[in-house]
Amino acid sequence: MTVQTGTTVAGDGKILVHPLMVRITHWINVxxxxxxxxxGWRIYNASPIFNFKFPADLTLGGWLGGxxxxxxxxxxxxxxxxxxxxxxxxxxxxxxxxxxPLTPRSVFNEFTNALxxxxxxxxxxxxxxxxxxxxxxxxxxxxLVLSGLVIWKSVQFQELGALMGGYEGARxxxxxxxxxxxxxxxxxxxxxALVPRTFLPMLTGHAxxxxxxxxx
Amino acid sequence: MPDSxxxxxxxxxxxxxxxxxxxxxxxxxxxxxxxxLSLLSGCDVTDSDAVQKVLWKMxxxxxxxxxxxxxxxxxxxxYPESAITKPFPFNAxxxxxxxxxxxxxxxxxxxGGLIRDKAPWTLDKLYALPQSSQVTRHICVEGWSAIxxxxxxxxxxxxxxxxxxxxxxxxGFKCADDYYTSIDMPTALHxxxxxxxxxxxxxxxxAYGFPMKLxxxxxLGFKNPKHITAIFATNDYPGGYWEDQGYNWFSGS
Numbered sequence: 001m002t003v004q005t006g007t008t009v010a011g012d013g014k015i016l017v018h019p020l021m022v023r024i025t026h027w028i029n030v031x032x033x034x035x036x037x038x039x040g041w042r043i044y045n046a047s048p049i050f051n052f053k054f055p056a057d058l059t060l061g062g063w064l065g066g067x068x069x070x071x072x073x074x075x076x077x078x079x080x081x082x083x084x085x086x087x088x089x090x091x092x093x094x095x096x097x098x099x100x101p102l103t104p105r106s107v108f109n110e111f112t113n114a115l116x117x118x119x120x121x122x123x124x125x126x127x128x129x130x131x132x133x134x135x136x137x138x139x140x141x142x143x144l145v146l147s148g149l150v151i152w153k154s155v156q157f158q159e160l161g162a163l164m165g166g167y168e169g170a171r172x173x174x175x176x177x178x179x180x181x182x183x184x185x186x187x188x189x190x191x192x193a194l195v196p197r198t199f200l201p202m203l204t205g206h207a208x209x210x211x212x213x214x215x216x
Numbered sequence: 217m218p219d220s221x222x223x224x225x226x227x228x229x230x231x232x233x234x235x236x237x238x239x240x241x242x243x244x245x246x247x248x249x250x251x252x253l254s255l256l257s258g259c260d261v262t263d264s265d266a267v268q269k270v271l272w273k274m275x276x277x278x279x280x281x282x283x284x285x286x287x288x289x290x291x292x293x294x295y296p297e298s299a300i301t302k303p304f305p306f307n308a309x310x311x312x313x314x315x316x317x318x319x320x321x322x323x324x325x326x327x328g329g330l331i332r333d334k335a336p337w338t339l340d341k342l343y344a345l346p347q348s349s350q351v352t353r354h355i356c357v358e359g360w361s362a363i364x365x366x367x368x369x370x371x372x373x374x375x376x377x378x379x380x381x382x383x384x385x386x387x388g389f390k391c392a393d394d395y396y397t398s399i400d401m402p403t404a405l406h407x408x409x410x411x412x413x414x415x416x417x418x419x420x421x422x423a424y425g426f427p428m429k430l431x432x433x434x435x436l437g438f439k440n441p442k443h444i445t446a447i448f449a450t451n452d453y454p455g456g457y458w459e460d461q462g463y464n465w466f467s468g469s
Contacts, residue, residue: 047359064358065462066271072464073274154355155292155434155469156285166293167353167361 014208017201022094025085026202032081033141033181035060035074040178042067049175072152079145086138099131107132137184140177147174275464282466288402292433292469295351300416301362304354306423307437308393309457315422316392316443323427329388329448332379339427343413345369345377350408352433354440355469357458366431368412372405380449388454389430392443397456399432399439401449403468408433411444436467 018026042059046067061067089095106128114129126134150161150170164170192199201207306312324336349367356362375382382405388398403409410431415424425442432440438458448454459465 043359047356049359063462065458068357068464069271069275069462072278073271076274153282153285153469154353155290156287158290158293167355171359 014206016205017207018205019092019094020205021088021092022085023202023205025081025088028077028081029085032074032078033185035070036078037178037182039067039070039074043071044175049171075145075148078141082141082145098126099135102128102131102135133184133187137181140181140184144174144177144181147171147177272462275462278464279466282468283400283402286400286402286434286468288406290434292352292408295353295363297351297365299363300351300365304362304364304415304424305360307356308442309395310393312423317422318392318427318443318445320427323445325428325444326390326446327378327448328446329450330381330384331447331449332381334378339413342369342411342428346373347413348410349414349417350410350431350433352408352431354433354437356437357463357467365416366410366412366429367414367417368410368428368431370407371409371411371430372407374411375404375449384449385451386449386454388448388450389441389444390446390448391441392445395441395443395457396454397439397441397459398450398454398465399430399435400466403432403434406432406434434469436469438463439467 038058038060041054042056042061043064045053045056045059046064059067061070110128146160147164147170149157150164151167151174154161154167154170161167161170164173197207306315308315320339323339325338325342326336327334345368347367347369349365351363351365353361353363375387380387382401384401386398387401387404388396390396412429412431413420413427415421415429420426420429425444428444429442430440430444439456456463456465
């Protein structure tokens with residue numbers, strides 16, 4: 001196999017798949033994002049945009065005021081953790097070595113291959129579909145934070161809000177960004193369940209080079 | 217401070233308020249057992265007090281952040297009259313039929329705290345103040361928003377007339393429906409903060425807060441008190457009806 005930049009082969013035949021910084025920010029993000037989603041659903045329920053409500057048992061906070069407290073506490077964790085991750089990704093070469101190159105053609109080819117059951121799943125190397133998904137979800141979180149800022153402070157951030165169609169536009173954008181992130185999470189977790197050996201490296205950082213392979 | 221809320225038939229309001237509080241308490245219990253437990257694995261119900269404390273502290277921290285972000289020169293967007301939401305929604309912690317009926321003839325606005333001239337104001341005297349109007353978006357803490365037109369006197373002008381201490385931290389309000397709230401002085405002095413007597417060019421109807429509502433387009437709806445009977449300036453945190461139950465105090469837009 002070809003070992004891409006960013007993956008280091010250790011003496012014992014293991015490679016570093018996820019650097020410590022990525023692992024820490026990933027799991028903090030999991031906690032912050034779940035808190036934001038479940039409290040956000042309770043906030044949504046107070047005045048639904050569409051003709052449905054989220055089941056109360058799946059929400060966090062107990063009532064609107066409680067949900068808002070969770071939401072406005074976890075937002076700091078989400079934002080600060082996200083900024084730390086973005087700085088690391090941009091300046092430590094993590095994005096460059098893991099997400100690039102990324103072309104529409106490679107995404108299309110690998111996606112059609114995947115539909116035919118041929119998934120390239122080399123340990124420590126993301127295929128084009130994975131790269132697109134991870135870059136996409138990072139952009140979604142940025143959109144989620146920016147639209148959240150407009151909803152929270154529609155007067156102070158009105159210039160930003162104007163790009164989103166004002167307060168009501170930001171609400172709808174916030175909702176759809178959340179929806180896409182929830183879809184990403186479902187696919188992400190299903191994929192890990194299908195390829196369980198990808199789970200442990202997000203905790204330990206390392207994976208055995210011998211366990212790599214194609215298909216499945 | 218004299219209580220001018222006696223005219224209100226409290227028998228109507230009190231039970232509704234108790235039900236709201238009871239529901240809230242049940243919700244809170246439910247929320248702690250389901251949501252908090254499922255997320256904070258390892259924490260049991262005994263930790264919920266600690267969790268609550270952290271959440272309240274974060275809310276106070278957010279008050280400070282919002283005060284720092286607040287720009288007195290930043291104006292809320294004003295809309296053409298064609299954008300006004302019709303009908304404008306009624307919203308309170310009780311049903312519309314339970315809105316307090318204030319007697320215009322005997323009404324007096326009480327003033328207290330760090331205000332030099334505490335003489336009460338009659339409605340005629342208030343109506344004689346210089347008035348302007350605004351068409352702005354009212355944003356509810358629940359998420360919905362509606363555009364309305366309010367008319368009245370700039371609150372800063374009123375505070376100057378009565379000699380309020382502009383260096384005080386808070387301005388507090390007491391209302392005929394037993395509602396109470398408070399705001400920060402920079403927001404009180406914002407050019408769009410209006411002590412309003414009119415809605416859509418007519419005398420403020422009972423549903424929207426007769427005889428007066430403080431309209432603050434830079435704050436969420438519940439920070440805009442209706443049926444105001446007393447105004448006071450203070451340096452002691454006065455809290456508010458919803459704020460004391462957990463809504464963020466600053467709640468600025």
